[in-house]
Amino acid sequence: MRIAKYLGKRLLTFIPLLIGVILVVFVLVRLLPGDPATRLAGNFAYGDTIAALRESMGLDKPIWQQFFIYLGNVLQGNLGESWFTNKPILDDLIVRFPATLELITLSILFSIAIGVPLGIVAAIKPKSIFSRISTGYGFFAGSIADFWFGLMLVFVFFTTLNWFPAPIGRLDLTITPPLQITGFLVIDSLLAGNWNALMNSIAHLALPVLTLGLINVAPIMKMTLSSMKEVMESDFINHAKVLGLSDKKVMRYALRNSLPSIVTILGVIYGSLLGGAVLVETVFGWGGLGQYVTQALVNKDYSAIQGFVLVATIFSLFIYLFVDLIYMIFDPRIKF
Amino acid sequence: MLYLRDFSYSLRRNRGGFIGFLIIMITLLCAIFAPIIAPYAPEEAIVEDSRLAPNSDHIFGTDETGMDVFSRVVHATRIDVTIAVFGTLLSLLIGIPIGLAAAYREGLFGEITMRIADVLQAFPVFILAIALVSILGNNVQNIIIAIAFLNAPIYMRFVRSEVLSIKQRPYVEAARCAGMSNLKIMFKELLPNSLRPTMVQASINMGWAILLTAGLSFIGAGVRVPTAEWGSMIAIGAPLIITGQWWSSFFPGVAIGITVLGFALFGDFLRLYLDPERR
Numbered sequence: 001m002r003i004a005k006y007l008g009k010r011l012l013t014f015i016p017l018l019i020g021v022i023l024v025v026f027v028l029v030r031l032l033p034g035d036p037a038t039r040l041a042g043n044f045a046y047g048d049t050i051a052a053l054r055e056s057m058g059l060d061k062p063i064w065q066q067f068f069i070y071l072g073n074v075l076q077g078n079l080g081e082s083w084f085t086n087k088p089i090l091d092d093l094i095v096r097f098p099a100t101l102e103l104i105t106l107s108i109l110f111s112i113a114i115g116v117p118l119g120i121v122a123a124i125k126p127k128s129i130f131s132r133i134s135t136g137y138g139f140f141a142g143s144i145a146d147f148w149f150g151l152m153l154v155f156v157f158f159t160t161l162n163w164f165p166a167p168i169g170r171l172d173l174t175i176t177p178p179l180q181i182t183g184f185l186v187i188d189s190l191l192a193g194n195w196n197a198l199m200n201s202i203a204h205l206a207l208p209v210l211t212l213g214l215i216n217v218a219p220i221m222k223m224t225l226s227s228m229k230e231v232m233e234s235d236f237i238n239h240a241k242v243l244g245l246s247d248k249k250v251m252r253y254a255l256r257n258s259l260p261s262i263v264t265i266l267g268v269i270y271g272s273l274l275g276g277a278v279l280v281e282t283v284f285g286w287g288g289l290g291q292y293v294t295q296a297l298v299n300k301d302y303s304a305i306q307g308f309v310l311v312a313t314i315f316s317l318f319i320y321l322f323v324d325l326i327y328m329i330f331d332p333r334i335k336f
Numbered sequence: 337m338l339y340l341r342d343f344s345y346s347l348r349r350n351r352g353g354f355i356g357f358l359i360i361m362i363t364l365l366c367a368i369f370a371p372i373i374a375p376y377a378p379e380e381a382i383v384e385d386s387r388l389a390p391n392s393d394h395i396f397g398t399d400e401t402g403m404d405v406f407s408r409v410v411h412a413t414r415i416d417v418t419i420a421v422f423g424t425l426l427s428l429l430i431g432i433p434i435g436l437a438a439a440y441r442e443g444l445f446g447e448i449t450m451r452i453a454d455v456l457q458a459f460p461v462f463i464l465a466i467a468l469v470s471i472l473g474n475n476v477q478n479i480i481i482a483i484a485f486l487n488a489p490i491y492m493r494f495v496r497s498e499v500l501s502i503k504q505r506p507y508v509e510a511a512r513c514a515g516m517s518n519l520k521i522m523f524k525e526l527l528p529n530s531l532r533p534t535m536v537q538a539s540i541n542m543g544w545a546i547l548l549t550a551g552l553s554f555i556g557a558g559v560r561v562p563t564a565e566w567g568s569m570i571a572i573g574a575p576l577i578i579t580g581q582w583w584s585s586f587f588p589g590v591a592i593g594i595t596v597l598g599f600a601l602f603g604d605f606l607r608l609y610l611d612p613e614r615r
Contacts, residue, residue: 147570151577272460282554308463309463312460313459
């Protein structure tokens with residue numbers, strides 16, 4: 001009941017935000033120099049062809065009306081057509097979505113598995129060498145460019161050691177991909193019992209996951225460290241210690257109370273990774289959303305860029321919404 | 337003078353901050369004296385010298401077209417630091433006054449500006465940057481505008497929340513009783529006392545701006561290719577990684593890392609230095 005009520009209230013702020021985002025995306029493309037109909041018709045079109053095109057595109061209507069037409073289209077899932085692939089943009093995005101989602105999900109799981117324990121240990125033993133290494137690592141990972149780091153991993157683990165496959169795509173060309181069910185290659189090959197594809201897709205995933213994972217360990221670790229530290233210094237933890245509770249129990253109390261801020265940073269990172277992975281996807285020839293948008297950039301395929309911006313933003317908005325829900329479950333004091 | 341002495345004393349006592357300050361100074365010197373430091377011109381391609389490993393003539397080696405990587409890394413500081421500095425300055429110039437006004441005049445104006453900031457910050461940063469630059473056209477000026485646009489809401493929020501908390505303080509009320517005008521109160525009393533988090537963030541954002549510029553250039557949405565810029569240099573070297581010529585991507589990436597680290601360390605020092613309670 002509490003959740004339903006909260007969800008209702010949260011959606012009330014969510015919808016205007018969504019409309020605002022769509023408005024910005026609409027305005028962005030309107031900022032383009034020149035007339036869209038002229039651009040679409042090409043250099044050699046006659047005046048009446050352009051006029052007809054203008055009418056069919058709704059460009060003769062006032063701008064606010066055009067926005068509502070666009071809004072209506074978006075709500076129906078019509079993001080326009082890519083003039084490069086000649087397919088509806090939403091279809092293009094859906095085909096490429098699982099590749100990116102698989103990559104960023106595994107990356108964030110990797111970062112959590114390393115970042116959270118590191119942060120906890122560093123918070124509990126603030127004077128130890130361990131805590132210093134963690135802080136240093138935080139600065140280091142926060143300063144390097146992820147795409148560069150990916151290239152360096154390729155140099156060490158592919159070019160020099162040859163432990164992992166070449167950074168081209170998600171599977172070797174010689175391997176038959178499993179039947180597509182979820183679009184996650186690891187899960188699909190498990191379901192199909194296709195061991196070759198499973199091992200190969202994991203090998204292909206290893207370096208990009210390591211790249212994104214190791215970089216994103218830093219903010220997760222920093223957040224865990226700072227929120228744990230704050231909780232460890234609070235009165236109720238002191239009280240628990242004075243009462244003689246075991247270290248393990250004290251730690252568990254502290255962790256539970258720092259979870260909300262850890263979950264928040266996880267949400268922020270995960271939500272921004274869909275777009276943030278663009279560069280790393282390019283390095284590894286991943287064929288996901290990131291590469292789609294870089295290709296669209298090169299081809300000046302504006303409606304594809306527009307569609308991607310919209311989808312990536314809506315994805316992150318949903319992640320934030322989800323994070324807020326988890327937040328509420330973890331922290332019963334929050335009443336909305 | 338006293339401020340300066342105090343600043344240098346605190347800086348020398350904080351090892352991280354000192355290193356950060358040193359890195360920033362060296363980067364600035366590189367940018368100013370690039371033509372003197374660099375042995376070759378940044379876009380001078382000697383075809384017969386292409387793909388040379390680091391040696392005594394080319395200490396960072398040469399890239400695919402025979403351009404000297406060291407000279408280009410040094411020259412690139414000019415463009416990367418310019419973008420970072422002007423992008424950050426412009427976002428401060430936009431964000432601070434709006435944040436100040438939004439806090440001073442709560443109500444409809446404050447509410448509307450906050451909602452606009454909400455919408456702008458709902459976008460994943462890199463994606464919005466790509467969209468802006470692809471639409472405005474990719475050149476240095478538009479990257480600066482994109483960075484300003486992306487960062488301004490951050491400063492706006494910082495200034496606004498600080499001003500909201502200090503505008504009730506007695507000294508502000510005293511200023512009003514003394515008959516100071518609204519503008520004078522805003523700029524003489526509220527602004528100087530609300531800039532601490534903004535200054536810290538500005539230093540960190542300089543680093544972000546460099547990472548963003550490099551990222552945009554890497555996928556071809558930023559500075560165009562022959563221009564010496566760290567991200568586009570990494571892009572030029574990227575295909576060579578598989579064939580084993582690591583140097584033409586490696587060194588520009590190291591330059592990015594060191595510079596961004598410098599700004600982050602200095603920002604961390606500023607946080608402590610400007611905190612009146614911790615000193």
